[in-house]
Amino acid sequence: MVSDSLRARVGELAARVNGEVEESLGVLELTVNHSDAIEALNGAKNLVDVPCDFLHDLCGMDLEDHLEVVYQLSSLRGAQRLRIIARVERDNPVIDSATRFWKGADFLEREAFDMFGIQFKGHPNLKRIYMWDDFEGYPMRKDYVIESHEQRAIMRVRKEGE
Amino acid sequence: MSDNFAAVGLLLAFAIVLPVVVMAVVHLLAPHKPHKEKLTTYECGNEPIGRAWIGFKSNYFLYALVFTAFDVETIFLYPWALTFRKLGTFAFVEMFVFIIILIVGFWYAWKEGALEWM
Amino acid sequence: MKNEKELRDAEVMAETNILRASIEKFLNWGRVHSFWPTSFGLACCAIEMASTGGARYCLARFGYEVFQASPRQADLMIVAGTLTRKMAPVARRIYDQMPEPKWAIAMGNCACSGGPFADSYAVVPGADSIIPIDVYIPGCPPRPESLIFGMLQLKQKIQNPAKARLIKYGK
Amino acid sequence: MTIEGTQEYSINMGPQHPSTHGVFRMVVHLDGEVVTKVEPKIGYLHRGLEKMAESRTYTQFIPYTDRLDYLAGPHNSLGYVQAVEKLMDLEVPERAEYLRVIFAELGRIASHLVMIASGSLDICGWTPWSYCFRDRERILDLFEMTAGNRMTPNYFRIGGVSHDVPDEFMPALKSFLDDMPENMEEYLGIFFGNEIAQSRMKSVGILPKELAENLLITGANLRASGVQYDIRKAEPYGIYDRFDFNIPVLYGCDTYDRHLLRLLEIQESIKILRQALRDIPEGPVMAKVPKVIKPPIGKVYHRVENPKGEMGWYIVSNGTTKPARVRIRTGAFVNVQMLSAIIAGWKIQDLVTIFASMDLVLGEVDK
Numbered sequence: 060m061v062s063d064s065l066r067a068r069v070g071e072l073a074a075r076v077n078g079e080v081e082e083s084l085g086v087l088e089l090t091v092n093h094s095d096a097i098e099a100l101n102g103a104k105n106l107v108d109v110p111c112d113f114l115h116d117l118c119g120m121d122l123e124d125h126l127e128v129v130y131q132l133s134s135l136r137g138a139q140r141l142r143i144i145a146r147v148e149r150d151n152p153v154i155d156s157a158t159r160f161w162k163g164a165d166f167l168e169r170e171a172f173d174m175f176g177i178q179f180k181g182h183p184n185l186k187r188i189y190m191w192d193d194f195e196g197y198p199m200r201k202d203y204v205i206e207s208h209e210q211r212a213i214m215r216v217r218k219e220g221e
Numbered sequence: 222m223s224d225n226f227a228a229v230g231l232l233l234a235f236a237i238v239l240p241v242v243v244m245a246v247v248h249l250l251a252p253h254k255p256h257k258e259k260l261t262t263y264e265c266g267n268e269p270i271g272r273a274w275i276g277f278k279s280n281y282f283l284y285a286l287v288f289t290a291f292d293v294e295t296i297f298l299y300p301w302a303l304t305f306r307k308l309g310t311f312a313f314v315e316m317f318v319f320i321i322i323l324i325v326g327f328w329y330a331w332k333e334g335a336l337e338w339m
Numbered sequence: 340m341k342n343e344k345e346l347r348d349a350e351v352m353a354e355t356n357i358l359r360a361s362i363e364k365f366l367n368w369g370r371v372h373s374f375w376p377t378s379f380g381l382a383c384c385a386i387e388m389a390s391t392g393g394a395r396y397c398l399a400r401f402g403y404e405v406f407q408a409s410p411r412q413a414d415l416m417i418v419a420g421t422l423t424r425k426m427a428p429v430a431r432r433i434y435d436q437m438p439e440p441k442w443a444i445a446m447g448n449c450a451c452s453g454g455p456f457a458d459s460y461a462v463v464p465g466a467d468s469i470i471p472i473d474v475y476i477p478g479c480p481p482r483p484e485s486l487i488f489g490m491l492q493l494k495q496k497i498q499n500p501a502k503a504r505l506i507k508y509g510k
Numbered sequence: 511m512t513i514e515g516t517q518e519y520s521i522n523m524g525p526q527h528p529s530t531h532g533v534f535r536m537v538v539h540l541d542g543e544v545v546t547k548v549e550p551k552i553g554y555l556h557r558g559l560e561k562m563a564e565s566r567t568y569t570q571f572i573p574y575t576d577r578l579d580y581l582a583g584p585h586n587s588l589g590y591v592q593a594v595e596k597l598m599d600l601e602v603p604e605r606a607e608y609l610r611v612i613f614a615e616l617g618r619i620a621s622h623l624v625m626i627a628s629g630s631l632d633i634c635g636w637t638p639w640s641y642c643f644r645d646r647e648r649i650l651d652l653f654e655m656t657a658g659n660r661m662t663p664n665y666f667r668i669g670g671v672s673h674d675v676p677d678e679f680m681p682a683l684k685s686f687l688d689d690m691p692e693n694m695e696e697y698l699g700i701f702f703g704n705e706i707a708q709s710r711m712k713s714v715g716i717l718p719k720e721l722a723e724n725l726l727i728t729g730a731n732l733r734a735s736g737v738q739y740d741i742r743k744a745e746p747y748g749i750y751d752r753f754d755f756n757i758p759v760l761y762g763c764d765t766y767d768r769h770l771l772r773l774l775e776i777q778e779s780i781k782i783l784r785q786a787l788r789d790i791p792e793g794p795v796m797a798k799v800p801k802v803i804k805p806p807i808g809k810v811y812h813r814v815e816n817p818k819g820e821m822g823w824y825i826v827s828n829g830t831t832k833p834a835r836v837r838i839r840t841g842a843f844v845n846v847q848m849l850s851a852i853i854a855g856w857k858i859q860d861l862v863t864i865f866a867s868m869d870l871v872l873g874e875v876d877k
Contacts, residue, residue: 267432
């Protein structure tokens with residue numbers, strides 16, 4: 060059910076940002092490297108007649124050898140939907156922040172940072188959103204070891220100003 | 222003029238004795254175990270942020286001042302309102318002079334903007 | 340829990356003084372008929388606690404419907420929901436700030452033992468490692484009737500402490 | 511912008527606070543009574559659901575979905591279950607689809623009732639609170655009648671629903687739908703018509719249209735700012751395209767319209783429930799589903815119009831019985847940013863009503 064004008068537009072966009080396009084379950088997927096993720100987002104935001112200008116979701120993914128940031132885009136006025144997957148290295152996960160396009164991406168990126176440790180360059184205040192500030196480790200990564208019952212039963216001491 | 226001040230004296234004595242007795246009973250019977258955590262200030266379960274001793278806007282204080290002025294005025298009005306028919310016209314006029322003076326004060330406060338609520 | 344020990348020893352000493360014990364019995368009679376729970380609602384159990392206070396299950400029939408927001412005026416803390424590790428120091432502080440004849444009820448599986456979230460990295464498995472809990476109410480979320488039954492069990496526990504081993508803590 | 515000589519005062523409207531609908535903490539910076547800045551600090555109910563989804567099979571995770579937005583339990587599992595069915599390309603029998611729509615819309619009505627109740631409670635309106643909870647009890651009876659649990663019925667399964675409804679379900683639903691309209695008159699009379707509520711809520715907390723779109727707000731808060739967008743119409747899932755109902759949109763962008771919109775949505779849900787009750791077919795309620803659910807390798811992103819906003823399920827399966835990643839995009843988590851964007855300049859009592867109009871449930875915000 061993907062409209063062919065959307066397929067054509069996304070094809071041009073993929074050529075421009077040298078990403079691959081494939082289709083899974085009726086939704087186009089554009090996989091790009093993290094360096095030109097912002098370019099892909101900007102392009103998708105103002106595609107000619109099928110603009111995907113509403114960021115539904117931004118989430119992190121952990122695939123053993125590298126991390127991923129998945130943007131689910133669609134539009135409030137049309138039925139077009141696009142999924143942009145930006146590959147990020149595992150040891151130094153850095154990517155440009157999408158808050159320059161949507162102010163709403165602020166919390167979504169803070170959650171991705173808190174859970175996966177992905178640094179978003181240009182984010183207004185990139186701090187942990189769910190866990191307390193001096194919590195070490197990134198819980199959603201596959202290699203994170205959950206602490207034992209006894210360790211979690213000990214009440215943590217709050218540091219000043221929390 | 223009924224002069225049985227016994228009732229008033231009884232009421233005064235009762236008004237003093239009751240709180241003293243209640244406070245004594247509470248002091249004796251209620252468990253009193255203060256420890257450090259209990260005496261910390263309650264701020265929804267967190268450490269209080271910043272200082273509480275800060276300078277805030279003055280119009281809150283002015284509002285309170287204007288209120289106390291007119292609250293005291295109404296206290297004077299009560300006895301007068303009950304007995305002004307017996308007191309004759311002189312007291313009647315005299316109280317209105319008192320009210321007018323306070324109205325002037327109210328007008329001045331209003332003009333000076335003491336009642337703006339920002 | 341150092342201060343916990345002293346409080347319990349004070350109670351043991353109080354028990355032996357006959358005059359004090361009978362007054363305590365009378366005071367306990369007054370206390371158990373008017374718990375003032377602090378609304379320490381965390382998750383889904385908080386909504387069940389709210390509908391217990393609603394018109395249909397009417398906690399007011401037992402005199403327990405005064406949900407106080409501030410711990411200063413409360414004497415019963417109902418831990419209703421999942422106690423997470425980020426929330427644990429807050430819970431402990433609010434329990435400490437409650438005046439002395441105070442009790443705690445763990446409402447729902449999450450508060451009793453971590454419940455469905457026991458193996459999560461962010462959840463304290465059971466609120467009793469943070470707060471000394473008196474009554475545990477299972478259920479996810481427990482029905483309003485079971486919350487009321489739990490409070491009545493707390494009433495029994497306070498009114499006859501010898502039977503409920505209230506004082507034998509740590510003996 | 512503090513007048514010279516006065517300092518800014520910052521307090522904690524912390525996790526344990528009567529007006530924060532759960533464990534939501536915000537550091538409020540005040541100049542006298544006027545709020546200058548609000549920093550929301552969430553995570554006090556973060557139970558790490560996404561991490562736990564990776565260590566549970568697909569069917570084991572269904573009860574957890576009810577505990578996300580625990581006011582509208584069945585609506586979350588609707589999203590999750592339909593996402594997995596899309597992944598496995600499963601066909602759900604007709605009767606199950608209708609039962610799902612009935613339970614989802616009942617969950618929406620229950621959630622909106624609690625929103626109106628807590629919205630009025632924050633302005634000290636105790637009567638609307640007890641009226642709404644009285645009507646919500648009838649919905650919880652319907653849930654309990656079929657699935658045994660009141661708020662989190664855990665009634666949906668991958669491929670349909672767990673079992674058929676008892677016979678007294680339909681008459682009870684019918685009598686509930688017949689009583690509901692005059693209950694709505696009661697709410698209009700007590701809460702929405704009450705001039706204290708109107709003066710406290712009208713033109714308070716203006717969320718302009720462009721800011722709402724830029725903040726990625728979804729759900730009733732977006733429609734209260736004049737954007738006609740509802741996934742049940744824009745991208746119908748399940749059998750929502752068979753029902754004719756319209757999407758209420760208000761253009762006031764203020765707290766009063768956000769509350770009123772929830773009331774209008776209850777009326778729309780009643781319309782849907784009546785049509786579903788009228789033409790629900792007989793037949794099986796569960797599709798042929800293998801004992802062990804092993805979806806093929808693939809990714810799916812399925813969006814559902816949750817009462818709090820739009821809930822998105824992004825499930826990545828690697829062919830085993832446990833999902834590789836379940837990403838839950840909850841409406842309330844993104845809507846929280848609306849508070850710090852529009853609060854500057856309002857007084858602290860307006861902060862309470864604006865917060866109530868956002869309709870947050872912390873189970874969904876903190877996941």
